[in-house]
Amino acid sequence: MNATAEKLRLDKWLWFARFFKTRSLAAARVATGDVRVNGERVTKRATTIGAGDVLTFAQGRVVRVVEVVGIGTRRGPAPEAQALYNDMTPPPPPPEDAVPVNPKFEGKGRPTKRDRRQADLSRARHLE
Structure with a gap:
C-alpha cells in the first residue's frame, strides 16, 4: 500500500x-x-x-x-x-433527576389502590 x-x-x-x-x-x-x-x-x-x-x-x-x-x-x-x-467515549452518567423505583412493584403487575397511594406519598417526600 x-x-x-x-x-x-x-x-x-x-x-x-x-x-x-x-x-x-x-x-x-x-x-x-x-x-x-x-x-x-x-x-x-x-x-x-x-x-x-x-x-x-x-x-x-x-x-x-x-x-x-x-x-x-x-x-x-x-x-x-x-x-x-x-x-472510546465514556458511558454517560446516570440521570440525577430519576425517581427511585419501588422494588415492591417490580415484576408484580399492576399495584393496588393502597400501594399506589403509598408510592405517591413516598415520591412526594422524595421531591421535597
Whole structure:
C-alpha cells in the first residue's frame, strides 16, 4: 500500500465514518476548532489522519472520543462505517433527576389502590 492510501483528510474521514450527515458539516466543525487530533486542536479541514490517531469532538450533547482503526474508501453502510473506528467515549452518567423505583412493584403487575397511594406519598417526600 502506498503512503497516500494510508492517510485521509479529516473532514472526509468524519463523513465516511458517518459522524456527520454531510461533508460540509464535518468541514465546518473542523474549521471552528471543535475537533482535536491526538489532543491537539485542529482548524484545517485538510489535516491528514491515519490509523492510530485519536479524535475528540462534540456530537450533540455527547463528547465523542474515537480511535481511527482504518481509512475508508467510500461512505458506505453503517456496519462498514463502524469498522473504521474504535469508540472510546465514556458511558454517560446516570440521570440525577430519576425517581427511585419501588422494588415492591417490580415484576408484580399492576399495584393496588393502597400501594399506589403509598408510592405517591413516598415520591412526594422524595421531591421535597
